[in-house]
Amino acid sequence: MKALVTGVLILLLGALAVSPVLGAGSGKVGKEIFRSKCRSCHVKGGEGGDLAPASKTQMQWRRFMKKDQHRIRPEVWKGLAPQEMDHLWRFFYENSLDSDRPHSCG
Numbered sequence: 001m002k003a004l005v006t007g008v009l010i011l012l013l014g015a016l017a018v019s020p021v022l023g024a025g026s027g028k029v030g031k032e033i034f035r036s037k038c039r040s041c042h043v044k045g046g047e048g049g050d051l052a053p054a055s056k057t058q059m060q061w062r063r064f065m066k067k068d069q070h071r072i073r074p075e076v077w078k079g080l081a082p083q084e085m086d087h088l089w090r091f092f093y094e095n096s097l098d099s100d101r102p103h104s105c106g
C-alpha cells in the first residue's frame with residue numbers, strides 16, 4: 001500500500017515537472033489580473049496598444065513571459081507576484097492565437 005502511494009506521488013510529481021511552465025495558474029483569475037493590471041495601458045489608442053491573448057502564439061507568449069518580461073516597462077513586471085504571473089500565463093496560453101479558443105479581447 002505504501003509503495004502504491006509512493007508510486008502515485010512520483011507519477012504526479014513527474015507530470016508536474018513535464019508540464020510547460022503553466023504552474024498552478026487559473027485562466028479565469030488571469031483574465032481578472034489582465035483586466036486590472038494590464039488593460040490600463042493595453043487598450044486601442046492606449047500607451048501600450050491593444051493587446052489580447054490572441055495577439056500572440058503560445059511560443060511568442062512563452063518568450064515574452066520567460067525572456068522579455070516586459071522589458072520596455074520593467075516596473076510593470078516587478079509589480080506582479082509569482083502567482084499572478086502563473087495566472088496570467090495560463091490565461092494567455094489557453095487563449096493564444098494558436099489555441100483551441102483564441103481570445104481577441106481582454
Ligand code: HEC
Nearest residue numbers: 034037038039040041042047048049051064070072073076
Ligand atoms: C504603464 C503602462 C503599461 C502597463 C500597465 C502594461 N503595459 Fe505592456 N506595454 C506597455 C508599453 C508602452 C509597451 C510597448 C508598446 C509598443 O511597443 O508599441 C508594452 C508592450 C507590451 C507587450 C509587447 C507587445 C507586442 O506587440 O509585442 C506585451 C506582451 C505586454 N506589454 C504585456 C503586458 C502585460 C501582460 C501587462 C500586465 C501585467 C502589461 N503589459 C501592462 C505599457 C504597459
